[in-house]
Amino acid sequence: MASFTARKYLKMVKAEFDPLSLFLLLSVLAFFILFLVIPVVTILITAFIIDGQFSFKFFVDVFKNPIYFELDIGSFIFISSFGLVIFFASRLVGTIKNKGFDFVSLLIPSCYTIVTIIIVLLFSDALTSVPQCIFGIILALLFLGIGIIVNKSIKHELDHFFLNTALKPTLTLLVGIPVVTFLFVILLAASSQLLQIYDSFDLELITFISMIGAIIVGIISSFLYSQQFSKDLLSSSFLKPFFWLFFTCIILMTPFLFSNYDFIVEGWRINFFNKVPDPQYGYILIFAGIEASVLVNTIFVAIATTFISAILGIFFAFVIARYEFFGKSLIRAVLLFPLVVPPFVGAIGIKRMLAHPQGYSFFNRLFYDAIPILQFPIILKGLTAVILVQSVHFYTLIYLNSLSAFQNIDPTLEESSENLGASGSKLFRSITFPLALPGIAAGSILTFILSVEDLGTPLIFSGDVEIQNLLTTKVFTLWQDQLGTLQGDGLALAVILFVIAMTGFAFIRKYVGIREYAMVSKGGVFNPRTRKISIIPTLLIMVSVVLLMSFALLPHIGSFFLSVSDNFTWDVTNSKHLFPTSISFKLLSPDIGDLIRVISIPTLWILGWLILYFLYRLLKNYVKLPDPNVNPKTAYSFLIIAFLLPVVISIILSEISRIFIPPLEPIKDGLNLGIGNLTTEIVGQIGEITNLEFLAAIKEVGGFSNIISRTSMYAFIAMILIILLGVAAAYILARKEFPGKFAFDTLVTSPIAIPGIIVGFGLFIYYIPALVGLLGREYQVEEIIPGFYLVHFLLIASFTVRRFPFTVRAAYAGLQQTHVTFEEASTNLGASNLHTILRITIPLIAISVIAGAMISFVYALGEVSTSLILLGSEAQATIPWMINEKNSDPLPHEGILGVNEAAALGVLLILLQVIIISIANSILKRRGSALTGI
């Protein structure tokens, strides 16, 4: 039987593959097996093996250790509601995708709620021990099982019953349950404060009140599922009560914001708003988020980031997709900006703008000192800071995916709905949103994954203890503590990280396969509906967009300030300035030799790209472009804005601060706004070396130009590999049918979700011993050829693997739009397969491949996690590695603080990325979601 199947399979492969495509397939497979599958699997396996024996010990240890995971009430409620959200999200997307409704999703949520209630009620005190948890889980599964069986038996009636109304209750619950759970926890805290039962407050009370919340949700949901209610209640205004409740709570809670309030339930410290006494200011208000165990913290950050990103992203996408207004192309361009900036560069900026550890942030200087609105300085720290930084970066993923989704909705679908009388929010909820949901969901899940695997951002804030308690940072710290190996807890945590990310990836795969992506991208045949709007709505939109955008750009402005001024740091004595007062434009007139040295390599790359791009622009007239509506204007405006805006803003702000804001007397001891006494300061600065010397900073270290050119070179080598293998993979995927294609597809697109630290660990653990054994011990520390270390080989491999999906997506889309008969016509006239691929296929998809390769290149430049793990010294460093190194260096070098140097490097990185991404984006245009890799 087995041999028969194997023979049959071989026969099929033989029929489908000519030698060339078989070679392509095998080379892609070989690369992925060598540099992805083997390293990752090695890690996964090692985590289960102790002394040659299969064992779960590491995992048991992790789950028993309260630092990593603690099953207290807070965590329990939190995880329950999280599970519920995941569950509903998947059902919802599944429902819409299948165009029918799977009734199972009706009773299961009710069961889920009931089970949660029962478990918490019965076992709340005892749930801290493992056997009881297992018992609780078994009970929950039992209930789920009963729910499913009951549903199956009355499936037909239910289906008929709920077919038309099922979407809305699901949506309601999706929003409602987490909101309600969240609300009750907060309400509880607030009321305990209000009623002065702070001391007597106990577990029974919180359980009881949470129960009431959950019961209410349960009752509401069961009502929703009965016909008479579904018809009336689910009409447009149903969601309103939730929002009213939410806002009422916020208003009720405002007084507590300014009272000292720190409230602990079994290790679940809810100190979103924590007012602490401070000798200098009286009080400081600290926003720190929660502080629980590692796993809960990680999931909390990911959910909060996804939620905020989704709100921002969908809002922007809808406005851009549906309205025509003055300045739209400008806004469009700026919206993409955060995409290209690695979050950890932004983190440096936001730390100075909002999250200065001692309170000397830009925000406090402005609203506490200069314009005294605030009663106390506000400090953002801990998880809140990470959430903020991640949100203002990752919203772009949801924005791009939703934008593609909105724009690819056939306008006739909306028109027919309008024709039948739907309008406004009804239209949006019943047609637009459901149709766009797969795109939105994919973007959101990607955000979730990236947030979980993000190492750079938490590292920037790693002074805070809450942040050390995140999965990635924990694993990384363990790695460093164990001197470049990973044992016990670290391994188990890495595997858990991997599992979380891959679960998310499985969801993405389910809803947006590579095939559907191509389908989505065929949007060029109709004009998307856009509406011209009059002046007042335009203004409203502009104001809201600009406000949100300036919020989203805070990190980047901060980074820019830091990179051009050394008196804009978090060094206490230097932090008194509201704006950088000593912006140096030495940047524009540096020593010629340095300038050439520093920017030659990147410039060459960029020039190369530009030449390629313009070559293709020339060919554009007869090359079939992926999208005929290529508009380079956006790209150029984007470019200009990206470079000039921060410069202009900082100049203007500095000038304004000099001219219009009168000198202020120091408000508190030792604090000066920095815009007073300007004359003396300026005079003083002439004497000292306090100017930011952007290039000088680079020169002092000496190695920066090397680092930049090294990073670009390795990213470039990786890009060449990506192009070769990526085109091969895309060709196989687009043109061949074979059993196992889905697995192949999944393999080559999975790197988007596999956490970088795991790829890094895997490569390091698996290959360093092997390669050292092969080449000789000395190469563990010595260069193989000047400037090239052993680890660089792995670095290039990791760049290639990690950034592979972007090019494959783009190339695949290109192939989808190139009819296969072009190739057949060529073979028909006698061309060999290789000749056909070289002369026909590649020229036709080249522009897509180039756009995809640019994206791969850019993201390889900013690759943080594998850089940090693989590289050990400055002689091996890449840009991200150096940024992290400089940022954590507290001592100034020649009067320049590490953080300024880090920011300067960060801005350089941004510079490189912005140019390349803007070109790629102008090529891809409406298929902008390709930038996100899904």
Place this chain on the structure above:
Amino acid sequence: MVEVILKNVTKKFEEVVAVDNVSFKVREGEILTLLGPSGCGKSTTLRTIAGFYFPDSGKIYFGEKDITNMPPQKRNAAMVFQNYALWPHMSVKDNVTYGLKLRKVGREEQHRRAFDSLKMVQMEKFMDRMPLKLSGGQQQRVAVARCLVVNPDVLLMDEPLSNLDAKLRIETRRDIRDLVKELDLTAIYVTHDQEEALSISDYIVIMDQGRIRQTGKPREIWEHPENAFVGTFIGEANLLEFSVKSTQDGTGLLEIVKTNRILKTTFIKELEIGKKARVVLRPDKFEVDITEDPNANQLPGRVRAIMYHGTFERLTVRLTDGSDVVVYRTETEVPIKVRQNVYLRVKPEHVLAFGPTAY
């Protein structure tokens, strides 16, 4: 120019049989058309001949040569694609000379031959244009020139006219036939348009569900369909169900179901007495009588609708058993009104009767 022979070619896609035991022969210099409704396997057959698919069983010969498993590059069977597949990144000239370059033809020669073949399709003025700047008809001509220039053994055409408008289609199909005959090429042509097939081919193969239903010259196919499928696929036709009363070498008597009307026929295929038969009646073969004539071959009915078509009137007549029949009436001296009772007279040789095995 070679002979093309298919012997028992079968091609499956997973479990679906796309081409089922197909055999036919195209003689040198003949145009053979594969005709059938969409999904009948005609394009698959053509692509198997071109080498884009390999048959699961059966053999294909070009002349004496067995090319069943020969890769498409080596077959020298140039193909005109439905969407023309002109490479958009190459000029008309580059498109046409592509095949010549592969055959290592010298530069001068390339230019001359490209010019000649483009001249044959009146496109020599457009040599330096890009394909996307040409109209559909012009692109189609270039696609033909690209095939002709390499002196193919066989010319394959996969619905080459389906993207053109109706008037251009008629012009172009005449041009194609003239060109193929002038160059004395063996050609295989795929279409779903029966009128196109009748006018362009020397030989027609009618396919349905992967199988050949009839092979023959256009006139044979039209006048002597071998089964009800062919009878109804070619031209507008009425398909009725009669029961068979008696048969007798080449003639038969049919009885309309549930009535006592007897219809004589001299065109019978595999009729069995007492069983049902499918009868194909062409609308232009009827005479419309107002009075009954017991000796004539008549079907009584009542006019339900009359449509005026210029050269003829199109009558819909409901027969006594409830089925509707379409009749073209060219002689309109005697006016006929809706709801009038009429008798449809038809000659026995025009009653095409097919037994259950010839459905």
